[in-house]
Amino acid sequence: xxxxxxxxxxxxGAQSDKNxxxxxxxxxxxxxxxxxxxxxxxxxxxxxxxxxxxxxVAALDFPFGVPLDFANVLAPEAHTMPxxxxxxxxxxxxxxxxxxxxxxxxxxxxxLLRAGDIHFPGCYSCLHDVNPNMVPMxxxxxxxxxxxxxFYGEVPPLPKEGRDGPVLLETMPGAILxxxxxxxxxxxxxxxxxxxxxxxxxxxxxxxxxxxxxxxGDLHDGFTKMCLDNHDCLDSLVAxxxxxxxxxxxxDFRIPDCKRTVAQVTVGxxxxxxxxxxxxxxxxxxxxxxxxWIYAPIPDTSN
Numbered sequence: 001x002x003x004x005x006x007x008x009x010x011x012x013g014a015q016s017d018k019n020x021x022x023x024x025x026x027x028x029x030x031x032x033x034x035x036x037x038x039x040x041x042x043x044x045x046x047x048x049x050x051x052x053x054x055x056x057v058a059a060l061d062f063p064f065g066v067p068l069d070f071a072n073v074l075a076p077e078a079h080t081m082p083x084x085x086x087x088x089x090x091x092x093x094x095x096x097x098x099x100x101x102x103x104x105x106x107x108x109x110x111x112l113l114r115a116g117d118i119h120f121p122g123c124y125s126c127l128h129d130v131n132p133n134m135v136p137m138x139x140x141x142x143x144x145x146x147x148x149x150x151f152y153g154e155v156p157p158l159p160k161e162g163r164d165g166p167v168l169l170e171t172m173p174g175a176i177l178x179x180x181x182x183x184x185x186x187x188x189x190x191x192x193x194x195x196x197x198x199x200x201x202x203x204x205x206x207x208x209x210x211x212x213x214x215x216x217g218d219l220h221d222g223f224t225k226m227c228l229d230n231h232d233c234l235d236s237l238v239a240x241x242x243x244x245x246x247x248x249x250x251x252d253f254r255i256p257d258c259k260r261t262v263a264q265v266t267v268g269x270x271x272x273x274x275x276x277x278x279x280x281x282x283x284x285x286x287x288x289x290x291x292x293w294i295y296a297p298i299p300d301t302s303n
Contacts (some may be wrong), residue, residue: 003028005056005166008240009045010173010232013062013136015039021236022048027244031215033242037223037233046144049166050151055160056166059243061235062141063126063134064155064170065292066277067112070103070127080289082149088139089146090144096139100127108187114291115262115279119254120175121270123294156295157256157288169246174240174282175296177204180211192231201228203237214244245297252297 004027012019020042025034037210040048049058065071065081072078075087088096103109104127111125126138145155145168153165177183183191183200191200205227209216246253257265263280279287 006243007058007242008236010235011062011141013140019232021232023236025238027247032244034129038214040142046147052166054153054164057243057247058166058170059171059239059240063138064290066126067114068279068290073103085142085146088142100135112276113274115275115287116293118266118269122174157285157293169295170292171239171242172294173235175294176238176242179297179299182207201234209240212241212245214241253295254298256285258285258295262287
């Protein structure tokens with residue numbers, strides 16, 4: 001039976017560079033067997049991802065792109081994310097922050113969402129700089145993706161590169177948990193900081209396998225304790241489960257539409273479409289190829 005190498009990454013843009021976590025395992029016939037979970041520095045993660053083959057799917061918890069209007073500031077001639085990554089790759093963090101501050105300080109712009117962000121109620125703009133500070137995470141993540149060009153096989157929804165490398169999938173653990181109806185950061189409660197955070201993390205661990213359809217029967221006590229003690233470790237596990245679900249059935253995920261415009265698709269979304277004005281008239285998949293896209297399951301609304 002074919003195995004898929006699964007990685008879930010809870011990415012950090014912290015200056016200390018000690019808060020990125022990675023859960024690694026193998027998916028075989030619907031069962032995800034966790035091999036290890038550890039904290040990892042960003043440059044070590046980059047080098048590790050370069051070694052993976054086409055049998056690997058890595059779900060990465062950071063924005064792969066920025067709102068269209070800000071992308072046009074960073075790389076005026078860009079048509080897809082990789083061209084924006086290249087521009088960011090030539091910038092230092094201070095320059096990126098300065099560009100962000102000037103952009104957000106313009107009342108006509110502000111902290112815009114990307115077209116795909118508005119489907120998830122717990123999603124912040126990648127230009128948000130108050131807890132959580134999304135700006136360094138976005139910068140370091142896009143810089144890493146630029147270093148990985150030539151090493152990955154596919155970054156949905158971009159066209160396949162045809163290389164012998166992994167699938168790199170943008171995800172968001174909170175969006176996965178929300179879609180699976182497990183405790184997530186909404187309604188003023190959080191499995192990260194609330195008074196009942198430990199109970200909420202335990203509920204996530206107890207329900208993650210059954211709600212996702214991915215068997216996690218061999219989680220050992222040491223790994224479970226790590227997840228209960230450290231929400232970054234838990235988020236990397238949730239991301240890994242998201243990657244496994246993607247391998248099992250991409251049809252269960254919210255995929256950018258290839259025919260309808262952003263304005264048509266987002267009618268009835270849980271958030272108001274505070275996005276770049278130009279992006280509303282774009283076909284959704286074209287917008288996603290420029291801005292990035294959060295891959296999370298479509299919520300079950302049958303109950």
